[in-house]
Amino acid sequence: MRKYLLLILMSTLFMAPVAYAHTMDKSTLYADVSETAPTIQEIMVLHSIGLLGYNGKDMNLNPTENLSRKHFAGWLGGFFGLEGATVDELAQAAKNEDYVSSLEGDITYKEINTALFHHKLELEKPDATLTKEEYISFLTDQLDVDMGGHSLIQMGGFSEGPTGTIEDVVTGDETGVVINGTTYMLSGHPRIFADSTDAKSWVGQTVEKSILTTGGSHQHSHDQSGDHHEGQSTDTPTLQYIQISSPAQATSKTQVQSENATPIDQQQSTKESNETSSNTVWIAALLVLVAVIMGFLFVKHKK
Structure with missing residues (x-):
């Protein structure tokens, strides 16, 4: 019985990011990534849309390690809403859909270009493998690439969300923010980049970036036949990622810009x-x- 319970507990670590039904902030995302890491915002964005996940063993990212085909395929499975609850199951589902040709070895730029970008990217070293750090940088640079009317974010069933000053917040069973007179509720498992996860402290602060669930299907068909994978389950757009800057952070950025002039x-x-x-x-x-x-x-x- 004890062994069975342990297996259930460990299975929660295997699931893709979109399966986490609770709030995650910059301090709880990965055990080996500091909340002050230079790429923490990029990591949180990719994690929020499902293109960055866990290794099936622990809560570490291991950013300097090469990205394996198996882990990439597992994250793809979550991103495209394929069936599976563990990295192994999602990876196999992605392979069955021909997103990857193998689960052995390390992924290459060419294979990522095939799986996510319809071969649209011009690559300097298509056959080169990449570390997870390089993968994060590479995808971040390509998030807004137009692939026939949709971007990578839209492909996953998301869209760019609102920005601006938080005028008020909604608290209780659900949390929401009011921006420009419109209320936006947080999703069931949002990623929050802020000094505090206490919503009441956000009033007066600025949302620099946010990502909404669209409630529609994924805007991608691997075989171009229109057979889209299942998208987000809710019809009402909610905030999947919210990046909040306090007045102190804004002042600090201005000072940094002045120093870097x-x-x-x-x-x-x-x-x-x-x-x-x-x-x-x-x-x-x-x-x-x-x-x-x-x-x-x-x-x-x-x-």
Whole structure:
């Protein structure tokens, strides 16, 4: 009995990201990825749409390891909504659908181009394998590539969501945010990039990026026959990913941009600042001169 319960517990680690029915934030996504990692936002975006998952053993990403065909196929199975609950089952389902030709060895750029991009990408080294870090960077760069009217995000049954200031929040059994007067509810298992997962603290902060479930089917057919895989289960769009920036973070970004400015940019900024200061001085001087003249005329008139 104890062994059976352990197997059930471990099976939750095998499932693709879309199967997690709870909130995950930047500190709980992977055991070996810090919430301050330079690519944490990219990782969370790919994880939220199902193109990045777990290895079937633990909660580690192991970003410097080569990406195996088996793991890639398993993530594809979750992304396209194929049948299966474990990495092995989803990988086999993806192979059965001819998304990959084998589950042995490491995946190549060419195979990713075939499975996700209909051979549309021009690759420098198509037969090269890649680490998970390189995979994350590669997919992030291609998220908006147009593949006959849909992007990679849309292919998975998602769309770009709202951005702007959070005016209010909805709390209780479900959580939502109000942006530009419209309420957007969070999905059942959202990925949240924020300083806090306490929704009440988000009021006044800015949503820099978000991804919505579309409630429709995946916009992809591997054999181009129109036989689409099953998409999201809800008809009402919900927030699958939300990236929130606090005022402090916005100020920090401005400071970083200033520090990273080129000498030419800095000179231009200094020039504009000096011109503004000079204009202010001249305006003040003119106002003083007008005041003196008016005072002189007033005194002369009194006499």
